[in-house]
Amino acid sequence: MAQANERPHSLMSQLANGTQYRPEDSFVAVMGVTGAGKSTFISRLAGDGAKVGHDLVSCTRDIESFSFRYNDSTIHLIDTPGFDDTYRTDSDVLKDIVFWLNAAYQRQIRLSGIVYLHPIDKNRMTGSAYKNLRMFQKLCGDASLQSVVLATTMWKNIDEADGIKRQEQLKNQPDFWGDMVHQGSRVFRHDDSRASAMNIVTYILDQRKTTVLQIQRQMVDEGKTLDETSAGQELERELIKQRKLFERRLQEAQDDMKEAIEEGNRKSIEDAAAQQERFQNKLNEAIKGSDDLRVSMEELLQKKDAEFKRVLENVELEKSRSQEEAKLVTQQMQELDLKVKASQAETEDQRRRHQSEIDEMSIRLAKESNDNQVTYQEWLSVERARMGDQSDRSSFREAFDGQTGAAMGQAVGAAVATGTLILGTVAAAACNVM
Ligand SMILES: Nc1nc2c(ncn2[C@@H]2O[C@H](COP(=O)(O)OP(=O)(O)OP(=O)(O)O)[C@@H](O)[C@H]2O)c(=O)[nH]1
Ligand SMILES: [Mg+2]
Structure with missing residues (x-):
């Protein structure tokens, strides 16, 4: 069609120049009635970005994408509004969902799977829940049902036995989930934990395939309105x-x-x-x-140009944010590693310093002991000369030995105590570093 050239600043030119996603990036759409827990499910995996509703009105109004890293790839989770929205008609909601799915398809983005959430605490398949499910089935088409996970939420709000009975009913009734399960959709019980959400997404990723939905084929490939x-x-x-x-x-x-x-x-x-x-x-x-x-896809594109740009920018932003986060964590780990090494070096330094202090002290004590010995010898010869009396000499010697021995004992005791203190300080320093 000629419109692409007639609108040089349109989405078409953006798509032509747009960022290509890495082949290992995956896209998973999350759908279901309003209040089923779609945004909460996404936030369990991708953090608190997705706006979670806490009152009776519909919360998510725009289609948004949230990303998280899984192994070496980025997973993009697409949050969608449910039908029977408080503020918008079903046609508007459908147009939004269809627009995103088709624009993504035109941009070579393929879904790895779709998670369809159903609140198990609703005591029966209400008119709106049933309508939502029918719309979902028609969007996907039979060929994509193997890529669909049907997951029940809100288990904390219901008696366990009732919940199990309801889930069985959903699985067994053909016009509820029965036919879909028969054609390859899998049923999961989601307990609102991160592990449970991860389990569902991992199941989809482990299939290692992507799918083209019926709506994408009909509008983009076959040009239907x-x-x-x-x-x-x-x-x-x-x-x-x-x-x-x-x-x-x-x-x-x-x-x-x-x-x-x-x-x-x-x-x-x-x-x-x-x-x-x-x-x-x-x-x-x-x-x-x-x-x-x-409305044709081309007309949808014209109307949604600005909005689409914003959604894709958001995807880009989320992607670069998760890359930034990964970079930051690596940087922090490197800094920590440097700190540990610096602190190990400082401990070794301290240990060396204390060892040399101990060595010095040992040398000083040995010298002092030697000096004392020399002084004693000198004194003894002076005394001998002065007194000249052999018999008194032994009593003098005993007396002197007693005094000097006590003094030496005190000096050695002090040295040992100082050495112990130093060794204690070295040990304490080592503990602090560890
Ligand atoms: N007990 C329980 N509460 C949940 C669960 N999932 C979501 N909720 C709560 O249900 C409410 C609605 O959750 P949302 O995640 O906003 O639902 P939504 O499907 O995104 O709703 P819309 O954006 O309006 O379509 C919030 O109060 C959540 O805290 C769940 O698995 N168990
Ligand atoms: Mg929501």
Whole structure:
């Protein structure tokens, strides 16, 4: 088509020049009804980036991608909004999901798998849960079902035995999960832990294959408009049902109005007018929803250009952030290694210093002991000469030996104590370093 050249700043040119993902990067989409725990699941693996909802309204409104490192590759988890969103029509949600899937496909991004979450604490397959599941099945198509993980969440909110019974029912009923399981989808119980989320993603990655979804083939390869695709037709059927319902309700409100006018009852007239307005709005919404589906991928691209750029930029940002984190950890480890080495060198230095102090002290003590001996010899010869009396000499000698011996004993004792203190200091220094 000619549009690519006519819009030089469009997504098409961006795609042509865009970053190529590494072949080892993997993409896993996370889908499911609003409040099923999609963002929480993602945050268990990729950190707190994904916004988790804590009230009754839908939380994730835009499709976003969050990354984490696994072995030597980067895993990108795609967070999606659920149908029956508090703020947006199903057509808008479908267009968003379809847009992302197709734009990614055009950019050579292939999904390794899709995790579909279902809250087990919902006591039955409600209308909205069932609609969500049907849409999901039509988006994927039978050929991709082997790459689908159906995982139940919210186990802490329910009695164990009830949960098991419900999961069995989901697996066994053909129009719930039965047919999908039969065609290769796997059922997991997700207990809200990181290990459990990792187990699911590892199962997908271990299959070592990627898949092309039915919606990608139909819109990108076959050039169909959204209303011509299986997912679009599924939603169209739903919208026709809604249209019929609101037409009926509007007719009833108009009948009520006629009756109220005939009766002249002002309050009833006001009530009927409010009802009329309400159902007319709902009807218009359903009609608009159907019109919105008549859109080609090219038109979706034009409308979503800016948004798509933002999503891809986000993917890039997450990718470089996780690379930065890995770099930082390596740097910190190197710094730590240097510190340990420096501290080992300092300990060795201290040990050497203390050893030389001990050596010096030993030499000094030996010298002192020698000096004492010399002094004694000198004194003895002086005394001998002075007294000249052999008999008294031995008593003098004993007396002198006693005094000098005690003095020497004290000196050696002090030296030993000092040596012990020094050795103690060396030992303590070594402990501090360790
Ligand atoms: N008990 C339990 N609570 C969970 C689990 N997963 C999510 N929650 C809680 O359920 C609420 C909704 O979770 P989200 O992760 O925002 O759900 P979501 O599917 O992303 O919702 P939307 O963005 O609105 O489509 C939050 O309060 C979570 O803390 C789980 O496995 N068990
Ligand atoms: Mg969410």
